[in-house]
Amino acid sequence: MTRFxxxxxAATAVGLAWRGAFAIARTDxxxxxxxxxxxxxxxxxxxxGAGHWSAFAASPxxxxxxxxxxxxxxxxxxxxxxxxxxxxxxYPNDGPPWLPFxxxxxxxxxxxxxxxxxxxxxxxxxxxxxxxxLALADALPDEAMPGAPSPCDACSGRPCLTxxxxxxxxxxxxxxxxxxxxxxxxxxxxxxxxxxxARRACPVGAEYxxxxxxxxxxxxxxxx
Numbered sequence: 001m002t003r004f005x006x007x008x009x010a011a012t013a014v015g016l017a018w019r020g021a022f023a024i025a026r027t028d029x030x031x032x033x034x035x036x037x038x039x040x041x042x043x044x045x046x047x048x049g050a051g052h053w054s055a056f057a058a059s060p061x062x063x064x065x066x067x068x069x070x071x072x073x074x075x076x077x078x079x080x081x082x083x084x085x086x087x088x089x090x091y092p093n094d095g096p097p098w099l100p101f102x103x104x105x106x107x108x109x110x111x112x113x114x115x116x117x118x119x120x121x122x123x124x125x126x127x128x129x130x131x132x133x134l135a136l137a138d139a140l141p142d143e144a145m146p147g148a149p150s151p152c153d154a155c156s157g158r159p160c161l162t163x164x165x166x167x168x169x170x171x172x173x174x175x176x177x178x179x180x181x182x183x184x185x186x187x188x189x190x191x192x193x194x195x196x197x198a199r200r201a202c203p204v205g206a207e208y209x210x211x212x213x214x215x216x217x218x219x220x221x222x223x224x
Contacts, residue, residue, distance in 0.1 A: 003138050004043070007085055011045055014077045015055020019044035019130060020108030023140045031135045033088050039135035042090070044101075044108050045078060046130040048121075049208030057213065070217070074131035087134040101130050112150035116160050116169055116198060122148040125205025151204045159201040165191075169198050183223050192219050 008018045021043040024031065031039040047053065056062055061073040071093060082089040092101045105111050105119055114120040121128050152158070161169060165187070168179040179196075182188040191197050195215030200206075210218070 002141070003085070003136075004141070007043060007081065007134070007136075010081055010084065014080065015052050016045045016074075016077060016081075016131060017048045017052055017128075019046045019048075019105070019128075021140050022104065022107040024135075031088060031090075033086065033135065033137055035086070037137045039088060039137060041136045041138055041140040042104060042108075043087075043134045043136065044104060044130055045081075045132055045134065046128065048124050048128045049205075050127070050211045050214060053211060053214040070131075078132040078134065082134055085134065085136065087136045090133040090135055092130060092132070099133075101133070104133065105130060110147055112152065114150075114152055114160065114202070115158055115171060116202075117174060118199070120150065120152060120202075120204060122151055123205060124208050125151075126199050126202050127205050127208040127210060155203070159203070160198045163201040164196075164198045180223055183219055192216060192223075195219060 004021070011018055021041055024038075024040055024042060031042075033039055056070055056073050059069075059073045061069040061076070066072070071091075075089065075091060078089045078091075081087065090099055092099065102119060109121065111119040111121055114126060116126070118126050120126055161171065164179075166175075166178045166182045168175040168182070183191050193216050194200065194212055195210055195218070200209060209215075
């Protein structure tokens, strides 16, 4: 088993999904490992669909009442993997400067921007997330980069742009103030408890929508 296969298996065991990898280029920032070697590869880790939520939900962080439970659980899990594989943990909420996770995602998995601004996966749709990454000294084996076209190109109706009850989303625009006010209101309880209605309108990967507990967790974090 290669080191990357071992890492994929270890990530799965702690409740994280392998979200692709890419070789660090000369134009990328220099990332140093704990032993001061230069990193050569970045591996992204996260959630896909609703299947990984249970690992966090069963964790001490989920019920200890302290702030940022999902971020703390993610960091604990990824730092454990980093220690086992001599890697460096990297996180979207460390900054400034902020690490370019959306750019990394497009390099690692060939994702596309959706009309909502969320990156869309050809299989998972909008139901995926990045919890962090690992920088490693190992060189990534040559492999074909995913090259699927954006599923939005074949979506003629684009219901994601017409479903929001307060018109907070439109091509090239997102009214975060109107969205947050609606979710906080009694009229927005559907969005609060089940997740953004515009996001749920996307037909791609609909079978992987977040379970209500996960959707409400994220929406409550959004309105805070």
